[in-house]
Amino acid sequence: MTDTTYILRIENIKKAFGKNEVLKGVSLDVKKGETICFIGPSGTGKSTLLRCINQLTIPDSGKIFLNDEEVTHAGPRINYFRQKIGMVFQNFFLFDHLTAVRNVEIALLKVKKMDPKEAREKAMFELKQVGMADWADHYPAELSGGQAQRVSIARALAMDPDIMLFDEPTSALDPELTREVLEVMKKLAVEGMTMLVVTHEMGFACSVASKICFMEHGHIKEQGTPAELLNNPKFERCKAFIGEFR
Ligand code: ADP
Numbered sequence: 027m028t029d030t031t032y033i034l035r036i037e038n039i040k041k042a043f044g045k046n047e048v049l050k051g052v053s054l055d056v057k058k059g060e061t062i063c064f065i066g067p068s069g070t071g072k073s074t075l076l077r078c079i080n081q082l083t084i085p086d087s088g089k090i091f092l093n094d095e096e097v098t099h100a101g102p103r104i105n106y107f108r109q110k111i112g113m114v115f116q117n118f119f120l121f122d123h124l125t126a127v128r129n130v131e132i133a134l135l136k137v138k139k140m141d142p143k144e145a146r147e148k149a150m151f152e153l154k155q156v157g158m159a160d161w162a163d164h165y166p167a168e169l170s171g172g173q174a175q176r177v178s179i180a181r182a183l184a185m186d187p188d189i190m191l192f193d194e195p196t197s198a199l200d201p202e203l204t205r206e207v208l209e210v211m212k213k214l215a216v217e218g219m220t221m222l223v224v225t226h227e228m229g230f231a232c233s234v235a236s237k238i239c240f241m242e243h244g245h246i247k248e249q250g251t252p253a254e255l256l257n258n259p260k261f262e263r264c265k266a267f268i269g270e271f272r
């Protein structure tokens with residue numbers, strides 16, 4: 027395990043829920059700075075795959091490596107890996123009783139045991155990165171969905187992750203709010219963050235992704251650059267899927 031070109035390696039991950047085989051052997055290598063978008067019909071294992079990466083779901087078999095360290099079977103070290111793997115969900119999961127800045131700094135204080143002044147500075151820096159510094163003292167209920175999602179991105183960034191996972195981050199948002207979140211994600215990608223993004227936003231996937239993976243029935247059925255997938259998809263289903271969302 028000495029190849030350091032890949033920040034994340036996924037080797038033959040399988041996961042079943044009862045008789046439902048959701049991931050049937052998924053492998054993928056991710057280089058530092060890549061943005062990989064996962065597309066495909068619902069129920070094909072996209073969320074399960076992201077959840078396996080930070081062990082929110084434990085795969086039945088297969089291995090996952092972050093910077094050549096095995097994440098699967100990490101035991102108590104899983105908390106270390108979870109700090110290195112930021113995750114953003116469709117429904118934000120902010121603490122309602124905490125202001126935006128408190129939401130961002132809470133893990134810095136409790137998990138990283140950072141000095142309060144330093145944590146506040148770091149939290150404000152990250153809020154600024156997502157254009158939310160002016161809203162630091164507002165509660166989630168006072169924020170639009172797009173603003174709340176940007177705060178949850180800032181919260182993930184505050185842990186200085188090696189990689190960010192986004193699971194349909196804009197699916198709960200109307201188009202205008204979707205745009206402001208995608209802008210933030212695009213900026214992260216341009217700045218060199220490594221990102222895995224499950225999305226139906228083909229415009230984003232085509233303009234930002236280094237690679238698009240089309241998932242179906244628990245497999246990555248097809249993968250390639252946006253141009254390859256858009257102009258020359260091998261599978262009829264992939265072509266139809268892209269067509270539907272463009
Ligand atoms: P996608 O994100 O592509 O829509 P998911 O990974 O969420 O797909 O789900 C794939 C399949 O796994 C679905 O059939 C879903 O019902 C099932 N599934 C996901 N999580 C669980 C779970 N915790 N328990 C049982 N079944 C699950």
Ligand code: MG
Nearest residue numbers: 072073074193
């Ligand atoms: Mg999903």
